[in-house]
Amino acid sequence: MLLRERETPEGLLVSICDSDCLGETYEDGDINLEVTTEFYGGEEATEADADAVVDALQRADVANLVGSESVEVAIEAGLIDGERVLEVAETKHAQLMWL
Template identity: 70%
Template sequence: MLVRERETPEGLLVAVCDEECLGETYDDGDVSLTVTEEFYGGEESDADEVVDSLTRASVANLVGEECVTVAIEAGLVDEERVLDLGEALHAQLLWL
């Protein structure tokens, strides 16, 4: 999994994707998502590092079955709220 962290005026923005998703575009008819190097390209990370980043994030975007499953299993993402884009899962996380 790849993790990229950015400090913003609103807090920490975290982007996580499964490596094989990088550079791909997913489309389910209503939603299209391109997983760009500029936004999602980051450091290779294991599940513990992904969870650490997500718990510190103000906002997070996740693409891919592995990273979304890690977030679900950690109790950070509600499985019912995950978008299935056909070939990839997508979730967003926002702490209020």
């Protein structure tokens, strides 16, 4: 999985995607999900295991996740409700926001 963290005026933004999703576009009806290098990859992104992903999500103020593996890690850790996950074409997408 690719993990990218960045500070924003609103707090820590974490983006996570399955490595094989980077550069892909998923479409399903009106939904168009682009997994861009600018948001999910780049020099700031690192390869991460499940423990690193969970740690980053626990520290995040906002997070975006794309890919079956990435989303499942968050569900198994109890950070994402599996009933709220979007299935876009052949992948999964979830967002997290701590209030």
